[in-house]
Amino acid sequence: MNHEEALILLPAYVDKELSLSEAVNFERHLNSCDECQREYNEQIHVSALIKNNTKYFEATPQFTKRLEADLPADRTKATQQKSPNSFWNLNWVNTWGSGGVITASLLAIVWSTSLFLATPSAQDKLTEELVSSHVRALEVDHLSDVISTDQHTVKPWFNGKLDFSPPVIELASTGFPIEGGRIDYIDGRTIAVIVYRHNKHPINLYIWPSTNKDSDIQRTTRNGYNIVNWTGEGMNYWAISDLDTGKLQEFAKSVRLEVNSNQRS
Amino acid sequence: MNDSTKKQRFQAAVMPHINSAFNLARWLTHGHADAEDIVQEAYLRAFKFFDGFHGEDGRVWLLCIVRNTFYTWYQQNKVQSQHTQFEEELHSSNEESDILDDANPERILIQKDSQRLLQQAMRELPIEFREVMVMRELEDLSYKQIAEIIQIPMGTVMSRLGRGRKQLAAILAVNNGGAK
Numbered sequence: 424m425n426h427e428e429a430l431i432l433l434p435a436y437v438d439k440e441l442s443l444s445e446a447v448n449f450e451r452h453l454n455s456c457d458e459c460q461r462e463y464n465e466q467i468h469v470s471a472l473i474k475n476n477t478k479y480f481e482a483t484p485q486f487t488k489r490l491e492a493d494l495p496a497d498r499t500k501a502t503q504q505k506s507p508n509s510f511w512n513l514n515w516v517n518t519w520g521s522g523g524v525i526t527a528s529l530l531a532i533v534w535s536t537s538l539f540l541a542t543p544s545a546q547d548k549l550t551e552e553l554v555s556s557h558v559r560a561l562e563v564d565h566l567s568d569v570i571s572t573d574q575h576t577v578k579p580w581f582n583g584k585l586d587f588s589p590p591v592i593e594l595a596s597t598g599f600p601i602e603g604g605r606i607d608y609i610d611g612r613t614i615a616v617i618v619y620r621h622n623k624h625p626i627n628l629y630i631w632p633s634t635n636k637d638s639d640i641q642r643t644t645r646n647g648y649n650i651v652n653w654t655g656e657g658m659n660y661w662a663i664s665d666l667d668t669g670k671l672q673e674f675a676k677s678v679r680l681e682v683n684s685n686q687r688s
Numbered sequence: 689m690n691d692s693t694k695k696q697r698f699q700a701a702v703m704p705h706i707n708s709a710f711n712l713a714r715w716l717t718h719g720h721a722d723a724e725d726i727v728q729e730a731y732l733r734a735f736k737f738f739d740g741f742h743g744e745d746g747r748v749w750l751l752c753i754v755r756n757t758f759y760t761w762y763q764q765n766k767v768q769s770q771h772t773q774f775e776e777e778l779h780s781s782n783e784e785s786d787i788l789d790d791a792n793p794e795r796i797l798i799q800k801d802s803q804r805l806l807q808q809a810m811r812e813l814p815i816e817f818r819e820v821m822v823m824r825e826l827e828d829l830s831y832k833q834i835a836e837i838i839q840i841p842m843g844t845v846m847s848r849l850g851r852g853r854k855q856l857a858a859i860l861a862v863n864n865g866g867a868k
């Protein structure tokens with residue numbers, strides 16, 4: 424292991440996160456390198472300082488009690504229903520499969536003609552990636568590369584940056600003003616992101632070309648975010664927000680409606 | 689799932705991690721009241737989305753929601769940042785008394801200053817470093833768990849911890865007037 428590699432792995436050695444063989448290799452270098460030893464001592468020192476001398480803030484008993492009392496009592500069941508035609512729902516597949524109603528090859532046909540060609544895990548991975556992108560954009564306060572409330576500014580901005588032309592829909596009159604747009608790199612391709620806002624809640628609308636058939640709006644949740652997605656007019660649409668699911672669905676319906684009517688006119 | 693079972697399961701899997709949730713929120717917001725607001729909102733969300741929880745690591749699952757709730761709040765409150773700064777000043781004097789309450793009386797005189805400096809340095813640390821430090825040093829979470837909460841690769845957890853500790857050492861050196 425050379426010095427550069429050792430410096431990179433140093434924090435993981437401090438945190439005992441290296442595998443045994445990596446740790447042995449690391450130590451071999453550490454023993455012969457003054458700079459790495461200095462670095463190591465500093466990391467260990469700071470780590471111990473924080474562990475032993477900073478405050479761990481505990482919730483007060485009153486707050487904990489209040490929180491428990493505030494949990495919704497008995498009416499949460501209806502809020503979380505799964506969409507009936509979610510094809511990657513494993514229970515659905517298992518039910519059919521285990522009942523012997525359809526054979527493996529039939530199952531394959533069901534899969535390939537399903538609205539989404541992706542396997543459950545690919546679907547899952549995509550959801551994951553989109554949610555991370557949404558969170559990342561919030562974190563670094565970088566929702567938009569082009570900031571404008573005007574679709575006529577946002578749309579041309581994408582020109583030349585993408586190999587497709589995403590529909591930029593004006594929805595201010597229905598309570599979802601455009602705030603801007605950006606380009607993201609997800610699932611191995613560039614994707615258009617149009618940023619809308621409802622009151623204070625940002626909505627990221629991800630758009631990219633699709634070869635799949637048009638589909639209904641699907642709902643799901645991940646890490647406390649609501650997600651809706653659908654395919655229409657040769658594009659995939661995924662919207663992610665902390666808005667409640669009903670409002671987000673309303674947003675999705677408005678976008679879809681406008682895209683369809685633009686297409687026809 | 690029957691609702692009362694849901695509540696029982698929730699109480700068993702998520703409620704025990706309330707201190708972890710509060711500690712993270714408190715370190716992210718710097719304010720006691722703000723941290724309580726975030727945790728309350730996060731718990732309501734967690735309960736709402738509890739059907740999506742399948743017995744994974746309850747603490748990781750909850751902290752992920754706390755963190756997302758925080759960033760939404762942070763985004764919405766940035767306009768008032770000057771006001772927040774003012775609030776922080778007020779809070780920092782309380783914080784000192786927090787530490788005094790907890791410390792062993794004989795050692796207060798020696799510890800008071802260095803603890804105050806350390807606490808201050810942590811507060812000055814950029815948020816992306818502060819959160820991984822809190823998760824690692826105060827929650828003792830593994831790289832894998834932290835990676836899952838923040839949704840970044842484990843290699844990024846490693847480098848943020850390394851850089852965070854370096855920055856903290858630098859802030860301490862400056863605030864100490866160069867003395868170590």
Ligand SMILES: [Zn+2]
Nearest residue numbers: 426429456459
């Ligand atoms: Zn070295």
